[in-house]
Amino acid sequence: MKYSYIKPRKKSVISAELKLIFSFFSITLIMLFLTYFFLFFKDYRFTQNIEDIKQKMIELEASVQKMNSQITFIEKEVQLSERISTKNTVLKDSIANLFDLVPQRITLSQATLLKNGLILHGITPNKDVYNFMLQAPLRSIFHRTYSSFYESQNGWLKFVSTNYIDEEELSLESPRYEEEKEVDDED
């Protein structure tokens, strides 16, 4: 039952000084915990970043390997293109030389270039012109040369000249030829 005009003050075991000390320690502890959680979070983020970077490194390494293989492939293509270009140049020169070999009195109707040979179709006024002016330089180039003639309607001779270079003999003549051949085979 209530008898007093006023309510008694609230009693506390903890004095004002103790409250101050407790609040100070509480704030300190809260700050420490916050710092700990902040560092913990940062550490977690850092670990996550490391994992991401590692993953990216692996991906990049794979990409680099892929690119390296592509570079190698492209380099090989470049080499191939260069070789083809060189071959074409050589072929062009060979054809030019071939056409230089053909005298004005002989007319070529077809020329077939083989890997190790040359087949020429044409018209010559006579065998002698062919033998002296075309066959002689062909023999100096090719190891084996076969020629066949048949008459045309106007009395001139059509000819087919088949010329081969023997690889065995070529290797004997020049060791460097073998090396070049191996390279060609690889391609």
Added chain:
Amino acid sequence: MLGKLFESIYSKVFVAIVIERSKSVVYIQISSKKHTPKNYHKSFEDTEFTTTMREYIDSFIGESPFSYICVLDYSEEQGAIPTCSTKDMSAFGDFSASKMMCHENDWAYYTSVSGIETIKKTYAGIGVDFIFSSFSILSSFFKDKIETQLGLFVLVEENYITVGVFDKMKLLFGEHLYVGHDNNQDEMMMDSSDSEIDLDLESSIDLDDIDTMSDIDGLDDFGDIEDLDAIDEIDEFSQSQDDDFLDEEDDFLVQGPSSFNEDYQRFTAIQNSVNRFYKDSKYQSKFIETVYIADAIGVSADLKTYLEEEMFFSVFVRHIDLGGEMIDLAKAELK
């Protein structure tokens, strides 16, 4: 929960400050669940709250965080009315500036809000937990009588008298009266010779008699009623039911030269108060036969004699330890 645990661990320190006419008494009780309560008290020759008093109190309240300071309200604006209803209160005065406390939804005691603030300000140094009204002290002290009987209950302090008419727990009338003297007058009396004291007493009695003659005349009507009652029966009643009061009466027979005058003034105040109770139509008037006095100062036998002879009351005096009673009230409120 935690508070209850701490309360059981720590002992409780109750401090009751009682201001008397020329001194203050500090009552201290240290109670714990394990040990019997320890009581201390010390008088200070000052009615103001001094540093020595504060140091004395601090030496006890420092022992436990559960310390309670109890003060009695000495405001002259306090009183009691026989209703708790705000509608009915207006018949007894304007209580807009008063703090009302309802007692068991039956009657209310009040004091001025400014009085409470003054007490709080006075004891701001140590703080106040309980401010008790003299009426709550009176009703608590005479609880056994109030519950069963109709009577006039009086709390006598050095400067104040608290008067309450109760009829089986129901308050019919309540007043708080100042009967203090000027200290200068007392000092003059102390310095005077014995013959001069006698003269002063006589003159004071004469003056008081003159003042109250009209009031006594007004009580003629219940003097007749007194004659109708069997006075012997009242005496028998008092002897059979209140033996404990008779034992206590022997203690207050020590009389000083000034106590005669003071007791007569107290008697006059009680007489006037009873007169107001009978005459004022606001109060439900009932015939009073018995007076119970809670004596906090050790009144002389004169007061009892006056009341018995002049007003034909059956008077019972019981000594009250105000400090202890305040501490008991504080304990009861904390439960």
